[in-house]
Amino acid sequence: MHKASITIALFWIIGTALMFIMNWDANDMQFNAILASPNIEAIFGRDDYGRSIIYRLFAGFKNSIEIILVVSLISCTTGVVIGTVSGYVGGKFDAIVSFIINLFMSFPGILLAIAFAAMLNPGKLNLILALSIGGWVSYARLSRGQALMVRNFEYVKASKSMGASHWWIVARHLIPSLSTPLLVEATYAVAGLIIAEASLSFLGLGLQAPEASWGAMMRDSVRYLLVSPHYAIFVGMSIMSIVYCINHTGDYLHKYFNIKESLTKH
Template identity: 45%
Template sequence: MASLSVSPNSGTTQHWASGLRRQPLAVIGFLLVTLFVLAGLLAPWIAPSNPAAIDLLHRLQGPSVAHWCGTDELGRDTLSRLLWGARLSLAVSVSVVAVSLALGLAIGGLAGYCGGWIDHLLTIFAMNTFLALPGILLAIAFAAFLGPGFQNLVLALAIGGWAGYARLARAQVMAVKEREFIEASRALGASGMRIFFRHILPNMMQPVLVQAAVGMGGVILAEATLSFLGLGISAPTPSWGSMLNDARSHLFDSPHLVIFPAIAMALAVLSFNFLGDALRDYLDPHTRIQMGL
């Protein structure tokens, strides 16, 4: 009798294929994020030309074989500037989320774990003060005070965004530190630092990671807003926001100058939102069971 052999990976492959069919937006988000990251990382090698090269003889040209996305008012290749703008947006978003997340985990974790007057001090006088004002207004104020530049831009956006992560971290720490395994660790003589980093921090990272993924898209919009207002990276460094600002006077005679940066920005933000939703579903055990993941 012939024996039937089943590959041990076939069940896993079918499981993942079924999960992907149940979450098509997650697949789209992952592909768009991958495309965005590759465009930013490989911009120096795949950009058709120098994004700052001026060619006044070919200014305001529409999409063509020579310039797939046309040229701007100075004859610069729009596709090259889009790719380098993706590189800038990627660098800014990763830096801002990293700084905001570090500040939020440190301040929110300290407030939630220590409690008492430390919690009241950090929550009332720090978190609530920053949360009372719109983050973009804080970023605009600090960017105008600090001046243009990459480091100042990251600092301004991080100052306006850390409080949300701190508030989330505080709530998660307060929920996790009352669970039984924390009490058991404390009874066994584990130090406060060990309890926090070994037991509390790993068990509170699920919503924080989701917030960070969604926050990447928000940082892209915030960076474009500051660059649109002239408070971001100085020219001639390409930025999607500055490209939209330069295209305002050519909205009707050269609409491609607005269309392509707007599409790139919308797809980048949408991809991180889809990725955040996919992470939330994947990291939540109850949602994974319901969706068969």
């Protein structure tokens, strides 16, 4: 399973890198080869505009990664700061933050993203904003729980007794303690964001033509499912493969850190 995940990741990374090195054009149209089946020139076949499906998939992968990295950075930073400060400070501030977190978690994240994306104009920037609206909640919940536990540790109390400021304790002790659980959480979150980004693009609320998007490609391929099934199959397999790869990595990290922690205790 590990080899399969590594192979999948290398395929998309190397393929996307080669696309820029070899200057492959994902928007090149061959009107005499519309919906052509897989062949030597286009190993995944061509779409409804005669464009190479594999080139479009590589371009869509690049766009998805750019969006997801920015969304993850915004969500993780916002969630960690809010959750850590809330758990450390406690009191009314923590109660308010907890209420907001529970309020956001009472709605499915994809519905929140769809609602905000629908209110904004379609595009990369607005897609990032829509996905970031609820993305911080899981990080805040995790950070708050960790802060509530760590703030009672002896070394934190020792820092307080020595006159350390609250911000120094948060930055020096609380946030570093989150590194392991955050890495696992971020891995699963990325897989969810790939599906969310594809879903919004499928609904026409994400990236717009001529920019490549896996969700938009899936939407277009459905129209020709009976005529050219290879289009939908390759797009669907691409989404499934990268989500599987990321989820498998998350499972591996979770098991690895749990084993490491149990060995440390013994």
